[in-house]
Amino acid sequence: MMKKAAIITIAAAVFVLVTDLLAMGLMIADGNYDGVAVCAYIAAAGFLALIAGAAMRLALRKCPHCGKVLPVSGRFCPYCGGRVDGE
Numbered sequence: 393m394m395k396k397a398a399i400i401t402i403a404a405a406v407f408v409l410v411t412d413l414l415a416m417g418l419m420i421a422d423g424n425y426d427g428v429a430v431c432a433y434i435a436a437a438g439f440l441a442l443i444a445g446a447a448m449r450l451a452l453r454k455c456p457h458c459g460k461v462l463p464v465s466g467r468f469c470p471y472c473g474g475r476v477d478g479e
């Protein structure tokens with residue numbers, strides 16, 4: 393399921409961000425500013441992954457009947473009129 397992939401991406405990104413920010417805090421306390429710079433890059437990458445996951449989550453809601461990507465939330469597909477079950 394693509395939806396599951398999006399959720400896993402978001403969860404992984406959040407995990408990376410939290411871990412990285414903790415490490416960054418420790419390095420700031422240690423005065424390890426090279427390490428802080430590396431952590432800043434990792435945090436930026438994690439943030440991008442989070443945005444990508446959120447975009448996937450929003451974009452990949454598909455009609456189970458005709459397979460088209462649904463642009464709006466609703467109970468019925470605007471393309472084929474088939475019933476679309478919620479989350």
Ligand SMILES: [Zn+2]
Binds near residue numbers: 460474
């Ligand atoms: Zn449809």
